Amino acid sequence: MQIIINGKTYAANPGEKILDVARRNGIEIPTLCHSEALPGLASCRLCMVEVHENGRTQYVASCTYPVADGMEVFTNSEMIAARRKILLALYNLIAPDSARIKGLLARYHVEPFDRLEADPDSKCILCGLCVKACEELGTNAISTLNRGTKKKIGTAFNEPAADCIGCGSCAIICPTQAIEMTEAEGNRTIWEKTFELLRCRDCGEYFTTPESLEHVRKKLGETVGNIEELQLCNYCKTKRAATRLKDGLHLDEYLDSDK
Amino acid sequence: MSEISQIKSETLKIAQKYLPERRFLLAILQDIQRHYNYLPAEAMKTVAQYLNVPLVKVCGMATFYKAFSLTPKGKYIIKVCDGTACHIKGSLNLLSEIETILGIEPGETTADGLFSLETVACIGACGLAPVAVINDEYHGNLTPASLRQILQQYQGGIEDAK
Numbered sequence A: 001m002q003i004i005i006n007g008k009t010y011a012a013n014p015g016e017k018i019l020d021v022a023r024r025n026g027i028e029i030p031t032l033c034h035s036e037a038l039p040g041l042a043s044c045r046l047c048m049v050e051v052h053e054n055g056r057t058q059y060v061a062s063c064t065y066p067v068a069d070g071m072e073v074f075t076n077s078e079m080i081a082a083r084r085k086i087l088l089a090l091y092n093l094i095a096p097d098s099a100r101i102k103g104l105l106a107r108y109h110v111e112p113f114d115r116l117e118a119d120p121d122s123k124c125i126l127c128g129l130c131v132k133a134c135e136e137l138g139t140n141a142i143s144t145l146n147r148g149t150k151k152k153i154g155t156a157f158n159e160p161a162a163d164c165i166g167c168g169s170c171a172i173i174c175p176t177q178a179i180e181m182t183e184a185e186g187n188r189t190i191w192e193k194t195f196e197l198l199r200c201r202d203c204g205e206y207f208t209t210p211e212s213l214e215h216v217r218k219k220l221g222e223t224v225g226n227i228e229e230l231q232l233c234n235y236c237k238t239k240r241a242a243t244r245l246k247d248g249l250h251l252d253e254y255l256d257s258d259k
Numbered sequence B: 001m002s003e004i005s006q007i008k009s010e011t012l013k014i015a016q017k018y019l020p021e022r023r024f025l026l027a028i029l030q031d032i033q034r035h036y037n038y039l040p041a042e043a044m045k046t047v048a049q050y051l052n053v054p055l056v057k058v059c060g061m062a063t064f065y066k067a068f069s070l071t072p073k074g075k076y077i078i079k080v081c082d083g084t085a086c087h088i089k090g091s092l093n094l095l096s097e098i099e100t101i102l103g104i105e106p107g108e109t110t111a112d113g114l115f116s117l118e119t120v121a122c123i124g125a126c127g128l129a130p131v132a133v134i135n136d137e138y139h140g141n142l143t144p145a146s147l148r149q150i151l152q153q154y155q156g157g158i159e160d161a162k
């Protein structure tokens, strides 16, 4: 299967989304509500592209729009560029402190709106990525609440959530860093709940909460291989895996030292 | 029975009229709202358990629809229509009259728990504009004066009079 993006032909696989094919081939499409770890949400609309298909022109969210053989995609048509600018200028008003949005503003030469005032306290663009992450993890501690101008992300009854394991995924995945997560003296506080932090077995750095570890262990169930490796921070886990690989491949013979 | 366990068992009775499937969440919440005139927190927890739906998703739905209230509502719910026709015919005057008499604004409930005030956007009775619905009773062609009289009837216990 082939699709045409900005006049060039690219191979694509059935079921893939336009964004996947574009990114794989280094074609730039800006996104806010997208994470490679999650299915597309089609909520920020920043990934919009122009699609010519069966003689029709459409403007679609490339993060969820599936490819079709022979489809023609434009990521930077006049229409798209104009709409993208408006979107970014609006997002800049909702999340005026966001470095990521500021970066996109510069990247796409967007003049900030001067006739509308930014809300200095608002950070969240309500993209829903945090909720999706929490859902996919199977914890379901947060959701969108209320509607319209009162819509927000929060926990049940706005109370510290029994379901929250303090993993911090929502805060890490948020494109505008709208979720407050603080760490001090071996504790992590998020969504008004405070967790103890565990140290990595190898390097001794704080890295996760006991609740998160337990969640992962339960999820993996019988398939959990080396329990001890769960107790390592990402860095040390990668290091151990790399060491194993190196030893297995007998790379020592090719490398002078392990710098 | 404590109040909490009573809510739990009542809620369960309501919920069990439906299969424990997520698609019935809205319908069950509507029945609970009808039963209590609001959604008690304990009832929402019970439904979440019964349907095996995360509690926060139940909260999400409960806070999304205007038909639900998370705080107890008054015995009489006054819905003042503020659709185009009623608006032009003076629904705002009705609202300020209610505020003078009862001291509540839309979304609020009187301290004695007798009245809650809401506005709705067109109830489809434009011929009667301006209209207010009190529980299921329609009152049309209202003026602040006639509304005052009607409210007095409710305050005097209209149901006992019937």
Ligand code: SF4
Residues within 6 Å of the ligand: A123, A124, A125, A126, A127, A128, A129, A130, A131, A153, A170, A173, A174, A175, A176, A177, A178, A179
């Ligand atoms: S908190 Fe962040 S991730 Fe969640 S909806 Fe808001 S902007 Fe999106």
Ligand code: FES
Residues within 6 Å of the ligand: A030, A031, A032, A033, A034, A040, A041, A042, A043, A044, A045, A046, A047, A048, A061, A062, A063, A064
């Ligand atoms: S990335 Fe597609 S809508 Fe946000």
